[in-house]
Amino acid sequence: MSEKMKNYIEEAEQALLHTYNRYQIVLDRGEGVYLYDIDGNKYLDFVSGIAVFALGYNYKDYNDALKEQIDKILHTSNYYYNVPAIEAAKKIKKASGMDRVFFTNSGAEAVEGALKAARKYAFLKDGKTDHEIIAMNHSFHGRTFGALSVTGNPHYREAFEPMIGNIKFADFNDFESVLSCVTDKTCAIIMETVQGEGGIYPATEEFLTKVRALCDEKDILLILDEIQCGMGRTGSMFAWQKFGVKPDIMTTAKALGCGVPVGAFLMTEKVGANSLVAGDHGTTYGGNPLACAAVNKVLDLFNNDNIIENVNKVAPYLEKRLDELKDRYDFIVDRRGAGFMQGLVFNRPVADVINMALEKGLILINAGSEIIRFVPSLVITKENVDEMIDILDSCLGKI
Numbered sequence: 001m002s003e004k005m006k007n008y009i010e011e012a013e014q015a016l017l018h019t020y021n022r023y024q025i026v027l028d029r030g031e032g033v034y035l036y037d038i039d040g041n042k043y044l045d046f047v048s049g050i051a052v053f054a055l056g057y058n059y060k061d062y063n064d065a066l067k068e069q070i071d072k073i074l075h076t077s078n079y080y081y082n083v084p085a086i087e088a089a090k091k092i093k094k095a096s097g098m099d100r101v102f103f104t105n106s107g108a109e110a111v112e113g114a115l116k117a118a119r120k121y122a123f124l125k126d127g128k129t130d131h132e133i134i135a136m137n138h139s140f141h142g143r144t145f146g147a148l149s150v151t152g153n154p155h156y157r158e159a160f161e162p163m164i165g166n167i168k169f170a171d172f173n174d175f176e177s178v179l180s181c182v183t184d185k186t187c188a189i190i191m192e193t194v195q196g197e198g199g200i201y202p203a204t205e206e207f208l209t210k211v212r213a214l215c216d217e218k219d220i221l222l223i224l225d226e227i228q229c230g231m232g233r234t235g236s237m238f239a240w241q242k243f244g245v246k247p248d249i250m251t252t253a254k255a256l257g258c259g260v261p262v263g264a265f266l267m268t269e270k271v272g273a274n275s276l277v278a279g280d281h282g283t284t285y286g287g288n289p290l291a292c293a294a295v296n297k298v299l300d301l302f303n304n305d306n307i308i309e310n311v312n313k314v315a316p317y318l319e320k321r322l323d324e325l326k327d328r329y330d331f332i333v334d335r336r337g338a339g340f341m342q343g344l345v346f347n348r349p350v351a352d353v354i355n356m357a358l359e360k361g362l363i364l365i366n367a368g369s370e371i372i373r374f375v376p377s378l379v380i381t382k383e384n385v386d387e388m389i390d391i392l393d394s395c396l397g398k399i
Helices: 003-015 060-070 083-096 107-126 145-149 154-160 175-181 205-218 289-304 307-328 351-359 382-396
Strands: 027-031 034-037 042-045 100-104 132-136 167-170 186-192 221-225 249-252 263-267 332-338 341-346 371-374
Touching (some): 042 382, 083 100, 083 249, 083 289, 100 107, 100 289, 107 132, 107 221, 107 263, 145 154, 307 341, 307 382
Parallel strands (some): 132 167
Antiparallel strands (some): 332 341
């Protein structure tokens, strides 16, 4: 490590709030599926900003669209209309099949809005404020109070209690567990279609179908969190579309802007017409022209450049190569996931492996202490998979 990099890291530790245990590199630029630090070292990136850079880095058409918008206007506030927001809303409605859109700055804010919409929907039905929400154990929905309240890991919540009230936790992929939590006060059930931080667990079709039928029977709103697993990552634009189980409310973010901070929550017309109204919810930056110019271009490029087709072409090969590692090393006990959202499960902590890979020019992250998570850009090739496997294999061989 150069003195220049050491100095930057020391300055960061003096100035930034220490809420992250950062890896000891200072990144400078990206090109394709590779990142470069300020010393010029090259890294194959299988994290993509935690499932954000679906298009990889320095994607020319995307960059050009943002540069064009910067020369027009960056921000207007939501007291006025702007064309990028209108166009982005139209395109994401078409991609998702949902009816109403609210643009946010982040995934956590999208979850906050979804929870508010669900409670307002229930309030308008009976005028009561004691409604309950069912969330899933081992889920992760964000760090703000509402999102944290439905995050099914007590470790994340305990120092910040009390959370918002009337939240129950059921077991993911266990319908009887969900059913046992339902009362006449239940207004919503929230889950990730594929659990991310909780260990890369996809929902089963049977589970989703039964929960959807339950919600229909009792007029409970189904909220699906697609912040990490959506935007093509599992081989369809949104993971729930493979099952045909449509939510009442959906959250998205991360790859929605491919680097520009933007999220959204979407809802059906039934919810939109019977929940949030003027004065109930708002944001200064949400849906501004720059963010929505990014959304517009991302959705166009997904269609024009066959991004999801590449996922469905390369993901089986990624699974095959990861399965080979699992079969080779007895300390790897499982491989699970969907599309370009995969996890290798170890019988021991994986931090040393991730650090060793970083030293060899491969960027990986964990999902829990014993799982290596693979969430690369959606434009990776089989050759990129082979390069990743070669580096990771060389690290595993030293354990």
